[in-house]
Amino acid sequence: MNWEQQLELQAWVDGELSAGDARRVSAFADAHADARALVTELRMAKAFIAPNEFEVKVPDTREFYWSQVQRRIESAESVRETSPALSWPFVWRRLVSPLSGVALVAFLAVVSFNTFRGPAIEDGSRHMVEVENLSDDVGSISYRSQSENMFVVYLYKKDQDNEAQAEPMDDSFFQ
């Protein structure tokens, strides 16, 4: 008897086979003594296990057990009330905003490096850098001076209206 045949015998005992398969497996069991013995064992195990689950009781008193459940319910409800559910767009925006700031800095670094390096620095047309800010939360102000060969970008949070709080980026990098 191979492994598949043994599992088929079990499926037959459990009533999991189609009528056709059940007839085939039944015939197989009739024809093989070892198959019949296995079926007997499987049926016996099924018969003595199923109706004889050990009875276990909650070790705590009813009052104590309920008080613990009640406390958990109240705790869960108070947490739910104090923390309103965050919508997906809100969560997405919170994740993307800092990333877009980093992306902007990286973009400017690459562009500026290409623009201001070597002999091309004399070419004024190379200073026409396009600055695009895709962030809703972070604003940017750029300042360009061809005479001083300088390009500065300020980043600030839009919800901070006070311009004094806007910190300039490391402008030496862009000089």
Add this chain to the structure above:
Amino acid sequence: MVAFEELLRRHRDKIYARAFSMMRNEDIASDLSQEAWVKGWQRLKQFQGDSSFVTWMTRIVINLCLDQLRKQKRQRAESIEHLDEELGGVERQMPVVTVNPTEGLERGELRARIDRALGLLSHEHRTVLILHEFEDLEYKEIAKRMECSIGTVMSRLFYARRKMANLMASYKREEMG
């Protein structure tokens, strides 16, 4: 809340017993059964009445236990014996039990022996056996809940039954000898 407390009073032992049978630990069973009641309260509006309340609650505690077992499984290494069981190696060496090892036992003693034998099975084998024999779930449903194939369910159930029959036979031999 009063009505819910009454439901808990009626069914708390059944829900705790299912958690205990799967986890084999009083503290974890107590924690998970309480968690099941909290979830039951939170999802009470979702209870459609398609099944009885206790069946619905039992499903909740089973799912919590399965989640917990998955977490535990990730934390422990698979044993060689376990791999053998999965491949169908160990049960081939077990002799077929032909004499009923439970004959003549009083019900209390029979249940105690079954519980003792269940405690010796791995979590995976015990869970399949519990879901099939005590919860009366079909292979397909067990596979879905345990997130494994039907073949794995059949293999685990086969091993679990054969192991149980052999353990019960060994207890009988101890009693006789």
